[in-house]
Amino acid sequence: MNAVIIAVLLMILLSLLRVHVVLAITLSALVGGLLGGLDFSSTVQIFGNGLGGNAEIAFSYVLLGAFAVGLSRTGLPDFMVDRLQIWMKRNGERERDTLSRMLLFLMLLIVASMSQNAVPVHIAFIPILIPPILLILNRLEVDRRLIACILTFGLTAPYMLLPYGFGQIFHKTIADNMEASGLPINIDLIPQAMLLPTASTLIGLGIAVFITYRQRRVYKDVPLSGDDSSMSEEKSYSTTSLLLAGLAVVVTVVVQSFYRDSMIPAALAGLLLLFVTGAVKVKKTDEVMSEGIKMMGFIGFVMLSAAGFADVIRETGHVESLVQNVASMINGNQIIAALLMMVVGLIITLGIGSSFSTIPIITALFVPLGLEVGMSTLAIISIIGSAGAIGDAGAPASDSTLGSTAGLNADGQHDHIWDTCVPTFLHLTVPLFLVGWLTAIIL
Template identity: 55%
Template structure:
């Protein structure tokens, strides 16, 4: 049996059985290594050597987590909540209700979009922003599945397309892992290759808004106990926060280092006093803990990929797949996209999926004669598939955490299933079309 297939199957089965993903990756690597004829010492050595490749990404995530929590304490989320609550003051007016629904959806969409690139706070804004407005959503009879799809779109589309914030991390992983697999690329080509697949996400969002969930849905207006910290919103802190965000992007773009950007942003908040010195250490630690799991998954995925490369079975798998698929590029592209969907659904992280699939897909795609842009689109789309819809993904766990505080929003049926249908299916279609176009 092929060591790559065995390792991936073991990892997926354990992940689907809700075994911790890090343990699933380590176990899969050990089983795959033994299948590939490696000794235990060789497996451990390869796995350990591979861990270093994910360290930079993990540290970037940790620092961004700290930056996210720091920003959330400046009062910006409270200002947004207050603005949304003022939208609907007069009940019983149809035009007011319609306007309120539109504005709330737009505000949540904008915040989710900004949370990945412009204001890189990831899902930290959801538990601060969503629970306080559930009463308004109930009053407007807004289907919470709509809000879940809106939030998930904002948490996925920006990082896939734009090389800033979390998007820079995604693009950097994609470029580095493709280079490690034998195909060096220019990071500037990634947005070009991923633009059309992202249009698939846009199509899914429009379908959700204007067709799937446009009808009113009744919810019981339950009393929600929300622990709110009294945050004094000072104009100076808002100004300093904006300065920190500008500083983060100004440093990140020329240095191409998310670590340098995050440190710059945190430093500005420290120096200006927007982040109190006596609270800063605890807040940064809180943010790092929030993102620690994702970081460990990405580090472990690099070790997993290193073991598979060491077995030499990647080449064997490529040769076998080439003989089975024949000369059909269309069939090969579709199969690889579906494999990416399965892997990401099991792991729950598109970032952690790239090291696993790049080692297999790059040589296989080159064997089929795909162009560089086509390979970028193929691997980028295959990795992104499943992030929306996976029960273990931050992109679904975050929206559920905010929408289910009163027990009226089911994680699987109200978040995972709607996002899977509206985003993964269009992403497969648009991603496949992109791969074929670039050939």
């Protein structure tokens, strides 16, 4: 049995059984390494060496968490809640209530989508935007599983379709690896090939909004710090504090646009602005940083363990054997070929947690396989793009799902697996799997 398949399935099973995702990833990496022919010492060493792969990202998330806490101390969340309450009048008018919900959904969808292309900050906006509006979501009784679907859609669909920002990186990765595998393409063909697969995720999001999670869900109003007394001092706001909070957000976005390879400068710039201007008292520095670490430490450790997991399964050599086994099962059938390609992409991306890292792994096989069974160039592009991106929504170690959880669980009322991974997998990954498979057949 392939060690990659066993390791990924074990990780998913342990996560669904509510074993902490960091422990689930670590145990699965050890099992995968041993089954892949590595001895225990080598597996541990490879896993440990691989932890550094996401160290910068993990540190960035901690800084962003501290920045989010700092913004909450300016009174920005209370201002947003107060304005929304005045707008809604809280008089039981359900029509106005519904309008408020839909406008919030639209706002989050636009911001999340822009984070991939127009202003490529990826998940950096989540710890800035989401924790402050949790009180608004609570009072509107919005099911946070729906918000997880909206955020994850915005973090994945735009880069699949649009060749800007992170989309440009994704499309170039596909084009470069296809050329290296013997099939040069015009990069302008990729949006055309990815139109239907991307549309399928929009349909899944519509099902989540209008059917699955349309019912109201009650949450408690819990301060981000978990300490009512400490937060009570910070609930007042002024025009100055709100302007400084807005300026800090703008500065963070602007700095991120200049330093796209790292989120550290942007988060640090926002934090320093809050402290230097007095928007957050300097004596609160330790408290803000501690709360930021508490909020985002989870995602940091998951990213570190995911990097170690990826290194172990690559070192086993079973990724290559997995894709080779698929070749022997196809026997010239396009329908079976496309189906198995999607399955391989799903397994690898669920394990690695990165669609960008999956593309180089699968392209080396998918190009010759696609040509062998008579697939068109558009079909091969579509299957590579879809199979590469398919696990991004729903993977426990994906930064798209981890980022959504980090924001929605700022008050401890949102479970990573059952409230983010499972809903996004069902509403975004499943439609992408089916439509991606069909698109590769009909193109």
